[in-house]
Amino acid sequence: MLAAQGKLGYHVELDYQAASGLSERERALDDTVLSELLESTHREVDCQVCYNLMLDPVTTYCGHTLCRKCLARVLDHTHHCPVCRRGMAIPPLQQTRSNVTLVKLLNGLCPDAVAARAEAVFEEEREGTGDLDVPLFVCTLGFPNQLTFLRIFEPRYRLMIRRALEGNGEFGMLMYNRYLEPQGDLGPVHFYHYGIMLRILHTQTLADGTNLVESRGMYRFRVKAHGVRDGYGVGNVERFDDVPLAEEERIEAEETSLPAAGEGDMTGQINRMPTCALVALGQDFVTRMQARSANWLQQRVLDVHGQPPDDAALFPYWFASVLPISEEEKYKLMGTTTVRERLKVTASWIRRIESQRW
Amino acid sequence: MTAPLPKRIIKETERLQSEPVPGISAQPHDDNARYFDVMVEGPGGSCYEDGEFKLELFLPDDYPMCPPRIRFLTRIYHPNIDRLGRICLDVLKNNWSPALQIRTILLSIQALLGAPNPEDPLNEAVAKQWKENQPEAIRTAREWTRLYAKKG
Ligand SMILES: [Zn+2]
Ligand SMILES: [Zn+2]
Secondary structure, X not given: OHHHHOHHHHHHHHHHHHOOOXXXXXXXXXXXXXXXXXXXXXXXXXXXXXXXXXXXXXEOOOOOEEEHHHHHHHHHHOOOOOOOOOOOOOOOOOOOOOXXXXXXXXXXXXXXXXXXXXXHHHHHHHHOEOOEOEEEEEEOOOOOOOEEEEEEOOHHHHHHHHHHHHOOOEEEEEEEOOOOOOOHHHOOOOEOOEEEEEEEEEEEEOOOOOEEEEEEEEEEEEEEEEEEEOOEEEEEXXXXXXXXXXXXXXXXXXXXXOOOOOOOOHHHHHHHOOHHHHHHHHHHHHHHHHHOOOHHHOHHHHHHHOOOOOOOOOHHHHHHHHOOOOHHHHHHHOOOOOHHHHHHHHHHHHHHHHOOOO | OEOOOOHHHHHHHHHHHHOOOXXXXXXXXXXXXXXXXXXXXXXXXXXXXXXXXXXXXXXXXXOOOOOOEEEEOOOOOEOOEOOOOXXXXXXXXXXXXXXXXXXXXXXXXXXXXXXXXXXXXXXXXXXXXXXXXXXXXXXXXXXXHHHHOEOO
């Protein structure tokens, strides 16, 4: 390829520099020559993967040049050069410099086109798919404040993680909806519509390309609309938070003043407990289980999920992260709007475990 | 809701219309620009000569990182094409490269019609016939072409 070898470069740069200080007519002629030249070099300066003007071009060991981002995507799938198929042809991209000759050539030849292309890519990466601006990873359940560890090996999700890292470092995770239970306005979709926003804390790429991602849950959200981008899910999401404290207190007062529940009515009894009693119930249970060296409270579990948090709002999320019960059951926490409601869910788990109904 | 069409797909579609390949056409659907109605003419001199074969082609979300999905809709008697119209062609599988395109894939398929390869069969029965009694296999291929792939 001429441009990559620099042969085309010198020739064109000379033409371009000579253009300054010429008459109107000569300049017009020059423009014509330039546009024809651009047209004829089109195949040389267009990336063979995205068919656009090359942006931040990188040259492979075998001498083929593509946009850096395009090469990164190719690397997600293979170590073969897309142009000549030679193996191990693509250099590790983080340390590899751009093709300086080509960058200079393009900047000199058509600075407007280069700027427009950079702008377009920036917009594309940021905007994603219009309203559907949050990457969505359908995988497993995650909770606010809790750590989630993921092994990402599919190329489309490696692209998703890379884009998240270039953006705000966050992506949404949703639980897989195996039985296609209807999800509100979305109907029977392949995920549950309440999800967790994860912030990427650390990533590590293994030799086989697998990406280990350590992330922390930030907040819950609900999916309002969803679509697909380059093979992975994207969506428009709405942050989902608890009601204000005053409302929470009003609900507590109302429920605790109900007439006493019957002796066998476990749900009714839990429903009438003051919030502080629900908190104590959870903490006592954990203390008792630790004393009995329960499997699910072993040190290696605590190393990952931490000690039970003092914050009552977060306790149920921690509890769900360590307790070995079904994901569908844990998912009940995701749609809760009060701390009290979450504590009632965890209290019902504790009562069922104690009565050996599980 | 889906993402806007990548520039690459727009350009490929434009070029397929503006510089068509003789004997091949690919028309995107109005309501889905990733879905194409394809027509491939049997190569001259082959047992598929004078046949017009319809195929469907779909560009997956991660195209061009992944190959187009393509299959014959017209019935065809060929050792590398099975009864569901699926095609055994290396560039549609492991040998796919994002530097290939719809045009090159369709040309490869046309070339496959000109050079059946019974050593790498997808349709065992047809491949067996091709190896044991080639004149008969070619006669059947011609007969099917006349029956199912008639022009017009
Ligand atoms: Zn590119
Ligand atoms: Zn190469």
